[in-house]
Amino acid sequence: MAIGDVYEVEACEDVHYVDTGMYDVPEYGSVYVVDAERPALVDTGLGTNYERILDAMDAVGIAPEELEVIALTHIHLDHAGGAGYLVEECPNATVYVHELGARHLVDPERIWEGTKGAVGDQIEFYAEPKPVPEERVVELTDGDEIDLGDRAFEAVHAPGHAPHQVVFHDPSIGGVFTADAAGIYTPSTDEVHVTTPPVNFDLERALADVETIRDIDPETLLYGHFGPAATADRLDEYAEKLDEWVAAVAEKRAELGDDEAVADHFVETVETPEIWGERKASAEVAMNVRGVLVSLDREE
Numbered sequence: 001m002a003i004g005d006v007y008e009v010e011a012c013e014d015v016h017y018v019d020t021g022m023y024d025v026p027e028y029g030s031v032y033v034v035d036a037e038r039p040a041l042v043d044t045g046l047g048t049n050y051e052r053i054l055d056a057m058d059a060v061g062i063a064p065e066e067l068e069v070i071a072l073t074h075i076h077l078d079h080a081g082g083a084g085y086l087v088e089e090c091p092n093a094t095v096y097v098h099e100l101g102a103r104h105l106v107d108p109e110r111i112w113e114g115t116k117g118a119v120g121d122q123i124e125f126y127a128e129p130k131p132v133p134e135e136r137v138v139e140l141t142d143g144d145e146i147d148l149g150d151r152a153f154e155a156v157h158a159p160g161h162a163p164h165q166v167v168f169h170d171p172s173i174g175g176v177f178t179a180d181a182a183g184i185y186t187p188s189t190d191e192v193h194v195t196t197p198p199v200n201f202d203l204e205r206a207l208a209d210v211e212t213i214r215d216i217d218p219e220t221l222l223y224g225h226f227g228p229a230a231t232a233d234r235l236d237e238y239a240e241k242l243d244e245w246v247a248a249v250a251e252k253r254a255e256l257g258d259d260e261a262v263a264d265h266f267v268e269t270v271e272t273p274e275i276w277g278e279r280k281a282s283a284e285v286a287m288n289v290r291g292v293l294v295s296l297d298r299e300e
Contacts, residue, residue: 001026001187006033006056009228011220012173017227018056020045022078023125023280027186027226027273029078032177033060034170037149040069041093042168042177043224044082047127053082054089064090071146071153073179074165075101077115077126079224084108084130095132096146098157099139101164105132118198118290122283140166153177156216160206161195167213174219175228181209183238184225186273192238193273194245195225196291203246203295210239249292263289 001007003021014035022029022045031053032042039062045053054064067090072080075097083095083105097105104111108129116123140146142157146168153168158181168177176182184193196206213221214235221235222228252262263286272281 004052004055006059007227009173009175009220009222011228011230012170012175012222015173015175015222015228016056016060017222018052019226020052021049022046023122023276023283025276025280027188027275028184028280030224030226031056031082032222033057033062034069034148035060035062036151038068038147039066040071040146040148040153041067041086042071042153042222043073043079043179044070044086046078046125047081047085047129048125050082050085050089050127053086065092067093069093069146069148070095071168071177072097072101072105073167073177073224074098074162075104075111076162076180077111077129079179080105081126081129084132085127087132087136088130094136094138096138096140096155098155098164098166099141102137102139104164105137106134107131114199119287120283122280142166156212158209158212159200160202160204160209162200165209167209169216169218175222176213176216176218176220177222177224178213179224181206182213182221182223182235183241185221185223185227185229185234186275187227187229188275189273190229191273192234192241194238194242194288196242196245196288196295198287198291198294201291201295203242206242207239210235210242245288246292246295249289250296253293253296259290259293262293
């Protein structure tokens with residue numbers, strides 16, 4: 001697997017995905033191209049190197065003017081940062097997003113400032129988001145469907161990672177586009193990793209989101225980070241890891257009493273996929289620690 005490569009999802013007809021090279025590493029950011037009667041993208045990446053998504057569409061046989069649907073799982077910029085760039089290139093595309101996130105697409109200044117605070121020096125990998133014209137945004141709520149002609153996406157609210165997050169269920173392929181609700185998957189290691197960034201992570205809701213996906217009973221999980229995997233026992237594995245992770249961070253905070261020391265401890269001790277490299281892996285762990293700490297503060 002390499003940055004920019006386009007892959008067919010063997011278990012899901014007419015679904016492909018591209019490695020967007022998010023944070024300049026492979027196996028972290030994926031965007032899905034769905035070759036339906038109304039062609040669709042699921043998510044748009046950071047906005048950086050959005051041309052890789054256009055190239056992926058071309059590889060699948062979808063011209064920019066043929067794209068009709070951009071389905072966003074949520075408005076965090078690693079999933080929605082490219083929306084404004086792509087609507088400029090794809091004049092007939094409509095952006096579908098949960099109703100709580102729509103205003104941040106039309107006016108992205110607040111989400112841009114919040115992202116800079118959350119990711120620190122990793123902001124160098126981002127492109128400042130472009131506004132999406134309001135008339136090209138459709139708001140979704142739980143249970144709404146996006147008509148793709150020969151199939152449909154059902155939007156299922158999954159607010160544990162962020163209040164504006166949905167997952168998309170496509171019954172025609174037995175798959176769920178999981179956003180961040182089922183964790184992060186690395187195919188090279190066949191492992192699931194936690195994702196608990198600030199500011200909205202909520203353990204109880206995140207575990208409920210896992211149950212929501214389990215109740216759908218998909219055959220395939222289509223991870224935003226990264227790529228597809230057979231469901232198997234991955235949901236059980238993720239719920240267990242998530243619970244253990246939050247408990248470990250809470251215990252270490254009680255022991256050390258200093259949040260920076262807590263973050264340093266986990267950066268030094270958590271095993272991360274080698275393919276991400278040291279810089280991205282360290283930043284990922286530190287961000288996830290901060291998300292748990294913020295959620296603990298909120299509970300208090």
